[in-house]
Amino acid sequence: MDSNKKYWKGLEELNKTPEFVEKNKHEFAEPIPIEEVLSGAGLSSKTPRRDFLKALGFGVGAVTLAACQKVPVHKSIPYLIKPEEVTPGVANYYSSTFEGSAILVKTREGRPIKVEGNPNDLLSKGGLSAHAQASVLDLYDGGRVKDPMLNGSDAGWAQVDTFVKNELAAIKGAGKGIRLISSTVHSPSTLAVIADFVAAYPTAKHINYDAVSYTGIIQANQNSFGKAVLPHYNFDKADVIVSFGADFLGTWISGEEFTRQYVQNRNNKSLESKKMSRHIQFETGMSLTGTNADVRIPVKPSEEGLALINLYNAISGTSLPGSKPLANATVDKAIMIAAKELQAAKGKALVVAGSNDVATQILVNAINSMLGSYGTTIDLDNPSHQYAGNDAELVEFINEAKRGEVGAVFFMDANPAYNFYANADLKEALKKVRLKVTFADHADETSELCNVLAPNHHYLESWGDDNAVEGYYTIMQPTINPVYNTRQAEQSLLLWSDSPVKDYYTYVRNNWDKNLLAKGGLAGQSGWETLLQNGFIKVADAAAGTYTFNQDLNAVAQTILNQSSKLAEGNKMELQIYQTVAMRDGKRANNPWLQELPDPVSKVTWDNFAAMAPADIKKLGYNQGDLVKVEANGYSINLPVLLQPGQAQGTVSVAVGYGRSKGGAVVEGGIGQNAFPFHSFRNGTFQTSSPATITALGDTYLLAQTQTHHSYEGRNVIREASFKEYVKNPSVNSGNEGEHKKYSLWDEYERPAYNWVMAIDLNACTGCGACVVACNAENNIPVVGKLEVSRRREMHWIRIDRYYSFNEEGKEITEEREIDKLENFDNVSVVHQPMLCQHCDHAPCETVCPVLATVHSAEGLNHMAYNRCIGTRYCANNCPFKVRRFNWFNYWNDSRFDNYLNNEHTQLVLNPDVTTRFRGVMEKCSMCIQRIQAGKLHAKMEKRPLKDGEVKVACQQTCSANAIIFGNVNDPESEVAKALKSERTYYVLEELNVQPGIGYQVKVRNTSSELQA
């Protein structure tokens, strides 16, 4: 019942007298004499002394009172009702999955702050790529779409749902096609959702579209063996690996997994059993894999096909029609030797090619079949599901759309407006599509073309699962409530297809209960809980069958040769586009950690570039940093030239993943140029090479490199040996032969309990840089941006030093002066050396600090007391390893560095166990002291000594190659103590007697005298 009670302030109001009504119209009942005061006598009249004193008194009093305000105290509010599982200060770990790898997500007080590998992960056994490490920052990216959008403006989910469902109903009624374009989906539940969607809308079709595609391999396998799959490669079973442009340690299919496998035959353990695989790489640009090869031969894209044909001929002893010796004698000779070595290793050999050309991959299949690789190094029966893209289907979609046959299109984790080569065609086609929905989490290039933006959750907010490899199912669980008003794409599809299950969690759960749990021998609620704890189930592998190739190769050879001759036509430069380890396909381009991660090969940050051979650069009269116009396939971009030793002469390599125009504040600042349109669609697949013209523009461009001197000047900071030498004498070149007396000026201190040290195996480290990002995430390391990197002020606590050395006439050339005289830069070998604070026992930094801000601990660590540091930088000058980093600016409180620490969203990722540093303070690797302390406390609470391997530092933990071993050398049984006993162990700059705490192990190359790198 309505109350008609009325309150009044005075009788006037009650009676509504006309005067009252009149006065009440205005804010103030009576006019305020402001005008009179301001004009006329108000201002010019003398202030009486008393008034003046009153005003003064009030003013001073008020200001004093205001100044008495304490420094604002930000109170963190404790949980009123503490969730049972959350103890402030103690991290919780949840198992989940990232791109099919089982991971653990570390959360603190409800915030995911770090992604770590699940040690039982089938693919990389606890290792994680830089991308996986960086993915946690994406969760807090302020550039993510915060609300669903309808026709370019914010809308509610209900509104979006109504709109989409109405549209879909209309399109269904009209019988128009519905297309769901996604990057490869291997999640069983998502696939089921899509199947349900297709069932609800029979005109719907799911298209897998990968920006960087493996269609060539899949179709080649269909053609050769009737199995349209991406095989599961076993690099660990290969004694001889020959790769034609496949960057299998970096960006090719499953880099982390392959790294783990590959290193098994090259690391300390393998060497000690006198075993080392042999790896020959033929490639155009220098890839991460190429830097690790025992022999690396630069080939042009146009030579690659003929090289493969010759390899086939040499192994089979036949001659394919059209084959001829290669014009390039070096490649020709190398192919012959590779053939010999492959044949000798039959059954333990593997040939891979990075090409996405079906014909090329068929030829590779034929070679592998002759080598008996199927069933050993290649497994077609437990295939990989990581990539299932079908290039032709997307091209077909464009055609259909242009013809007006498509009524609706859904983009799920796909951004063709950026990464599809025929961009204009796509835009044209989409104009004819009535309903365009994208599930993008950023307002990306594709979302601009869509009517509906239904933002997807970040994977750390999502339920889900993955099935990267046959029989390996991983579960994804949310670790935080959605940060923004987003909704999982699967959930949207469920709603839009009127599924009886309205909630994706229930859907996943049902799917697992019904189909998957049983495969892992689990059942019911307890089975589900076990799954959530373990993170995955693994079905026993099917027996890997042997396959024999018996198709006719004549047509294949002809296709390959035709393409090669087209590439070489007109004597132009040959352009090869590739992915960098740091940026990949550009999906995470808005991630500042990845942008600032130096490319493992070029050490360039925040940019892509045109990599050219030094000989070509000299010939054309360019310098590094000169802007050139790269033109191919009717598309051109302006890029700075980068001098890349080992780049095949006559070629230019450009990385994709850059030049995003939309998708967050970081990329919209303008980073690099988009190279995706250089793709061409040939023989049913997207191909990465084309003839190109290069023209100088006369301008220069600043490339921010973290390393600008590339040779190690013959200094013994790098120690290398060949495998042959190693077998004869394991301590060769390590400096461990003979005894020498050690002198010391200093008193030795006891390290009673622990002596933390590290061992780094240069033979295991591939240089991928995942450790750098892991360290960023763990230790709150500032991102400084391109300009500051170019001023050599990046803050990374761990860096990977990459050195080139050249081989001329059997002589190793490492000194700048001699390199300057070199003509031929093709015979380059590369070594990667992770460099971080060495925690010297006689630390030169400690003696020079005037205020004792850096001191040694009783556990052998070199500490930094940030609060004591006054920033004289003397320690950094006196550090022979140059690993100390100075806070030149207040990175967390300076608007020039808004992309990470100084951003209220992204700073939520900070590790609360590590303080952020003020400007003017020195910092450096602490060997993750917060982890050491946590480990010690944990052991103490359980009243037991700390176990070896219980504390892992962030860089070690993420390393798929297991190149970094950390531990207590006081314990002779510890892994690190054992590793340091290796004859290969040496200490960088040990002659200075700074007594570094990090032992490196000599880099061993399996070179042969016949084929020099």
Place this chain on the structure above:
Amino acid sequence: MASHNESIIREPLITGKDITYAKITEDILSPVENKPNKAWWIGFTVASLGALLWVFAVSYTFWYGIGAWGLNKTVGWAWDITGFVWWVGIGHAGTLISAVLLLFRQNWRNSINRSAEAMTIFAVICAATYIVAHMGRPWLAYFSLPLPNQYGSLWVNFNSPLVWDVFAISTYFSVSLVFWYTGLLPDIATIRDRAKGLRRRIYSIMSFGWSGSVKTWQRFETVSLILAGISTPLVLSVHTIVSMDFATSLEPGWHTTIFPPYFVAGAIFSGFAMVQTLLLVTRKVLGLENYITMFHIESMNKIILLTGSIVGVAYLTEFFIAYYSGSEYEQYTFLNRFIGPYWWAGCMMYGCNVLMTQLMWFKKVRTNIPIAWALSIIVNIGMWFERFVIIVVSLHRDYIPSSWAMFYPSWIDVSVFIGSIGVFFTLFLLFIRVLPSIAMAEVKLLLKSASEQAKKKLIDEGHVEESQAEFYKESLTKFDSVEIADYEKV
């Protein structure tokens, strides 16, 4: 000293005719007691604009952080410590002149010690500002002092040469200041006696009640001698300790045992060059040719030649030791000074400091005022480059080649340095306006014995052997302040 005649063959320390005690006072106090001339105003305007630039550049650095400079992870010190060492070096001549030359009874020091000491103090002030400005967190500069504190037993690191530096510089500054001021007392008293009104009161307070009694003079002489004794080791210690900032480190190019004597010689070298630069101008502008004579100029040039040659020998020794050490890092560092990307800095260092100063073997060069002035500037440039080469060129390519980097100064770097020169000249120009730029009392001591007129009188009175008189007249030809014609008649 003044009681007997000085040997005729010694060159006069004061030239000119009819010089009396009163005239000395008049001449020297004329800038102090009169309104400044145009030249002073121009100089002061330029200098104070420079000082303002310094205030701005240092404030900018304090506000934004050391990132405003061009430093990087490899080169942690550049123009800051280069400037610091350069200024400290310049600050060396004053003490050498006032203390060491006093102990060695080099009377010619009496004309130049006042300005040189003032210059020392101002140069040390400039150096000290660099120490604070180069800190990442200058507001915590007091952490470097061994102050009692509440942080438990937290003390400074007595192993660190930077702590030694703090002591060395502060001791040097305070002793120099006391020595300088003590010397000023009789002169301030002179100004007081001639001044009126407020000026008189101010100078009266500043003169500490100087009465001019015999007892006062006696105490004055004693204190001067004691202070000279205290200061003398400081001449050697300060730059020795500054050099230890480098010598005790393990940077190739820094870690060198020759650094202490090499740095001290270099400091005296640059200090005298700076005295020369200033006095040649002051002498002209203030008309002090009779007190700062060609003899002084040539003497200073001889010291510059000597110390420059010592520095040259030190350079050669460094190269030899680098070769002889067999250490590839050491060898590369020295080679890098010539063939590395900073080869031009190396050339400036060796060219200006060694090659150019060798010109001073020629008397014509030593006694030519424009050339001497130009050379003094060249020496100061060369010595700046010496520190730049030692600091930046050593750091930029040390042990690990991956970290090799270039250093490019930012405009703030340049501004702080130019500004510090502005600060120096502002202080110096103010000094010559309010205090006598030549120690009047000490110059007066020489008037009766070592002045030209006294010697001429001896000749005129025929107390001198003919040959010696000829020799003496011969030596006077280089003086620009002596009328040779006056001697023709004799």
